[in-house]
Amino acid sequence: MSAPTVVSAPGKVLIAGGYLVLDPAYSGVVVSTSSRFYTVVSSVDHPAPDASAPIQIRVRSPQFVDAVWLYNVDLDPALAAIRVEPHVSNTSRNKFVHLALQRTLTLAQEVLGSGSLQNSLAHGLDITIAGDNDFYSQRAQLAARNLPATLDGLAQLPPFVGTGVRLPDVHKTGLGSSAALITSLVSALLLHLRVVPAAAFAPDAPAAAEGRALAHNLAQYVHCLAQGKVGSGFDVSAALFGSHLYTRFDPAVLQPLMADEAPASPLLPIISPLNAAWNYRVEPFKLPPLTRLMLADVDAGTDTPSFVGKVLKWRKDDSERGALLQEMIHLLR
Structure with missing residues (x-):
């Protein structure tokens, strides 16, 4: 059995260039946070009792109530097609996870071929996703433990503390949880299925490294598709490249793929880093030494x-x- 693959991706704070970053003529200064989202992908090491059963992927988010989703994977080598369908037992939908699985496995099939992908999926995958506490308002957790609403109080909460609510009911803090989630999930799948090499995510790997750039482009696509629009992309960029000066890509690059149904044309020619239409720019930026930025939890997000x-x-x-x-x-x- 292959070892589990663990990938984390940071949240973001846009400290300059708000709204301007939507225009490719301008840049934004985006800082990655110490808070991160984590995805753990493990291969299931035993076959299903029914040999004819489809490959199954289980996704869990243990910080939430009723947050387990099962998906059936149907590979059709003859048509070079793949379908990822929610299991009938699911009690809720998770559009972000579903689209990430569907589009990442589609791209993996194009890169690896149906046979290699089927071997990589083997008996299925078990995926766990968790975010650091700072992505969610912890006021209720602090009150339940009689802790003060201070940094010291927050430090006493256990890591990945349960929210006690269903996913749609959680109060977020605006650190880019959906972008960090998508980025960690997409990257973990690409690594686990050996679509990209681990070296592409090494700390000293350049931002232009082909594997990391492929993960960036795919995460941008999935995140835009899940949100129903092509945004600026600075949040996904921060999740992949850390703090930097960001200039957005031309939204036209993703327009041919912006439909919920699986695209009729291949993904790779559009998602590939070799596609010159991905004209975003990432320029190095660091906060001064010993600088610490802190955000207040106002327990009320903005639309x-x-x-x-x-x-x-x-x-x-x-x-x-x-x-x-x-x-x-x-x-x-």
């Missing part, structure tokens, strides 16, 4: 898509003033 929509509408309605103001903000950074 970022709504805010973005209003800013874009204002810029469209008052384009001359909007362009002037954006350029002034850009020059101040």
